[in-house]
Amino acid sequence: MVRPLVVRHTAGSYAVIIRSGSRADLAALLNERHPGTRAAVIADSNVAAALGSPLPAAPLFTFPAGEAHKSRATWADLTDRLLAERFDRQTVIVAFGGGVTTDLAGFVAATFLRGVPWIAVPTTTLAMLDAAVGGKTGVDTGAGKNLVGAFHWPSAVICDPAALSTLPERSYREGLAEAVKHAATLDDRYGEWISRNTVAIAGRDGAVLESLIRRSVELKADVVAEDERESGRRAVLNAGHTVAHALERATDYAMPHGEAVAIGLVLETRVAERMGVARAGTANQVAALLTALRLPIEPPSLDHERVMNAMVADKKNRGGVVHAALIASFGTMARDGDAWTHALDLRVLAEIL
Numbered sequence: 001m002v003r004p005l006v007v008r009h010t011a012g013s014y015a016v017i018i019r020s021g022s023r024a025d026l027a028a029l030l031n032e033r034h035p036g037t038r039a040a041v042i043a044d045s046n047v048a049a050a051l052g053s054p055l056p057a058a059p060l061f062t063f064p065a066g067e068a069h070k071s072r073a074t075w076a077d078l079t080d081r082l083l084a085e086r087f088d089r090q091t092v093i094v095a096f097g098g099g100v101t102t103d104l105a106g107f108v109a110a111t112f113l114r115g116v117p118w119i120a121v122p123t124t125t126l127a128m129l130d131a132a133v134g135g136k137t138g139v140d141t142g143a144g145k146n147l148v149g150a151f152h153w154p155s156a157v158i159c160d161p162a163a164l165s166t167l168p169e170r171s172y173r174e175g176l177a178e179a180v181k182h183a184a185t186l187d188d189r190y191g192e193w194i195s196r197n198t199v200a201i202a203g204r205d206g207a208v209l210e211s212l213i214r215r216s217v218e219l220k221a222d223v224v225a226e227d228e229r230e231s232g233r234r235a236v237l238n239a240g241h242t243v244a245h246a247l248e249r250a251t252d253y254a255m256p257h258g259e260a261v262a263i264g265l266v267l268e269t270r271v272a273e274r275m276g277v278a279r280a281g282t283a284n285q286v287a288a289l290l291t292a293l294r295l296p297i298e299p300p301s302l303d304h305e306r307v308m309n310a311m312v313a314d315k316k317n318r319g320g321v322v323h324a325a326l327i328a329s330f331g332t333m334a335r336d337g338d339a340w341t342h343a344l345d346l347r348v349l350a351e352i353l
């Protein structure tokens with residue numbers, strides 16, 4: 001059996017199991033890790049329809065699929081239903097779905113009766129590579145994404161690449177942008193490995209997906225272990241995301257997150273080159289890898305002013321200056337003295353847009 005990956009954090013550690021078919025081991029894992037508890041599975045409507053429940057013996061709580069339902073209203077509905085079903089402190093939540101579900105169900109677990117344990121069973125590329133690891137949970141509000149939430153680490157994460165078989169092609173592909181982000185910011189050899197394996201990745205080959213998920217989770221977990229609450233180095237995980245969040249807002253979230261990240265990585269790196277922060281040619285290297293994975297690298301025609309306004313309105317921006325984590329060369333982040341972010345040259349960005 002493949003050795004599970006162990007992610008350490010201030011309050012302990014958890015295993016990330018990455019293996020085709022591994023969601024069948026959920027019941028055994030629950031018995032071992034949480035004896036004497038009652039499990040409640042939370043899944044969205046699409047995932048429940050496509051994959052059923054990974055724990056047929058436990059009650060399944062569904063909510064309507066989509067980012068619009070990662071909300072306080074859904075959180076209230078789910079916690080009310082758990083209370084109505086008399087779930088008590090001896091509860092363990094199983095989050096079965098994409099990043100919307102792991103964020104939302106993780107937040108339910110963080111808050112239900114002041115916090116119960118949870119296990120993440122991600123079912124999208126994006127959630128396996130990124131969202132399910134790191135302990136960030138939460139919901140969106142009218143003012144923006146992820147504005148209400150908590151740090152609450154899962155007690156285990158089960159990544160079963162076989163669960164990706166029902167994922168629509170566009171969703172499958174967009175999540176790969178986060179793997180490119182991990183490679184471009186932290187590991188050029190991982191980037192080379194991805195570019196040698198694009199055909200197998202596109203074909204959802206189980207063994208290649210296991211390696212891909214494993215390397216991304218390792219890279220993310222290392223960064224998170226060093227900087228859990230995002231004061232310093234964790235900012236590297238936001239590479240591409242300053243522009244990505246602005247693109248998402250400017251399109252009223254019609255643009256999928258991963259596609260926005262792909263475009264954001266390229267645009268931010270082009271700006272970094274013009275600022276003299278990134279080595280010339282780095283943006284093209286990032287773009288080539290994204291293109292090989294059939295991800296977009298150019299923004300669609302949109303209202304550029306809306307994008308620029310959305311950028312300045314982002315919660316992460318301090319005092320009107322937009323900061324971004326920039327790549328220095330493929331696989332290496334740029335530093336600005338002690339800081340892991342730079343003030344982004346908005347004039348240059350506006351020109352590039």
Ligand SMILES: NC(=O)c1ccc[n+]([C@@H]2O[C@H](COP(=O)([O-])OP(=O)(O)OC[C@H]3O[C@@H](n4cnc5c(N)ncnc54)[C@H](O)[C@@H]3O)[C@@H](O)[C@H]2O)c1
Pocket residue numbers: 044045046047050051065066067070097098099100101103123124125126127130131132133134135136137145146163164165166167168171257
């Ligand atoms: N907590 C974090 O660190 C973190 C990191 C990155 C992203 N996120 C969050 O993740 C969310 C995006 O996640 P996502 O892209 O996985 O979106 P998602 O959860 O909405 O899933 C995308 C779509 O695919 C469907 N789906 C999921 N798995 C399926 C399967 N196996 N078969 C068929 N359909 C399936 C879903 O119902 C949904 O319609 C955003 O809310 C983002 O903020 C969180």
Ligand SMILES: [Zn+2]
Pocket residue numbers: 130178241257261
């Ligand atoms: Zn992201």
